[in-house]
Amino acid sequence: MTRVFPRDEHFMRMALREAAEASAHGDVPVGCVVVRDGEVVGAAHNEREARGDPTAHAEILALRAAAHTLGGWRLLRAVLYVTLEPCPMCAGAIQQARVARVVYGAPDHKVGAAGSVVNPLQDPRLLHRVEVQGGVLARDALALLRAFFDDRR
Secondary structure: OOOOOHHHHHHHHHHHHHHHHHHOOOOOOOEEEEEEOOEEEEEEEOOHHHHOOOOOOHHHHHHHHHHHHHOOOOOOOOEEEEEEOOOHHHHHHHHHOOOOEEEEEEOOOOOOOOOOOOOHHHOOOOOOOOEEEOOOOHHHHHHHHHHHHHHHO
């Protein structure tokens, strides 16, 4: 059983609200919030369809917003909350940004890069390792995803 800390649940609920916004423009409902020292410094949702950009994942956009807010690319001490386990592209960006911790909701058994399929975030051969906590409000995240895909069928 996953232990959920009240602070993790609070910020994951914010990420879930971001995720819900993605559906409005036809994007898969994934949301992300970047937090440092208890303050949100970046937030976004998937915008691949809206932007026509394959890199416009929630995590990438939230990392960019956080870097802008903080005035630099090193997001030391930051925690990234995302409703779906990051993909390999996003895991690479998270690692490059030096994020301290990732908290995700639903696992992604097809392309998950925080332990489900691969785990570069914690690979000891790489320069930076990221603490990972999965399964936080996973049912809520899965419900958003199921509703989105059910509507498409």
